[in-house]
Every structure is written in C-alpha cells, then in structure tokens.
Amino acid sequence: MELEPLLEALLAALMLLESSDDSEIDPDVAVAGMEAIAAELHQLSRHDVAELVAAVMRIADAEEDVRYSEFYRAAPTMLGLLPANVTGPGGAGGGVT
Numbered sequence: 518m519e520l521e522p523l524l525e526a527l528l529a530a531l532m533l534l535e536s537s538d539d540s541e542i543d544p545d546v547a548v549a550g551m552e553a554i555a556a557e558l559h560q561l562s563r564h565d566v567a568e569l570v571a572a573v574m575r576i577a578d579a580e581e582d583v584r585y586s587e588f589y590r591a592a593p594t595m596l597g598l599l600p601a602n603v604t605g606p607g608g609a610g611g612g613v614t
Contacts, residue, residue: 524572527554528589531596535588555596566598 531554534547561569570593577589593599 520572532588
C-alpha cells in the first residue's frame, strides 16, 4: 500500500485543525481532533512510527511551500511520536499528546 497519499491527507487535516481561526473551528474541537489522531498513532509499533516519520520527512522535503514543510517536520513531535528534543531534519515541534 502506498502510504504517502494517506499521510498527505492526515497532514492536511492536522494543518487545518492547527491553523484554523476560532470562528472556523472551535478551538476545543480542534484540540480534541488532534488528540484523537495522536492517540491512534500511538498504537503503532516503534518500527511503524519510524517508517511514518521517515515518510513524513520525505513529504516535507518534497514540499515547496516552506510553511507546509516546516509544519510537516514538526508534526511527529507535535503528535508525541518523537520527544520534544528530537525532530526530523531541520524541524522543531510543539506538543499535542
């Protein structure tokens, strides 16, 4: 199965939840959505997390828009898949877990 289109859809959903104005999506709903996504991803094995993070970094590398690329690089840390002091190449993270 080709996972990158699925990951691109997941990243788009995360970006929508993270960047929407309060009048577009209730902030509590956005946080709950991001927490639900993070909780499901925490069910993955370490091996699968490593593959997911590597695929996300490939997507970030291919992204021409710097804002998207930076968000994609931060996503694994933001979702609690990587420790806050460990990020993908060139990225930094926030924290919904």
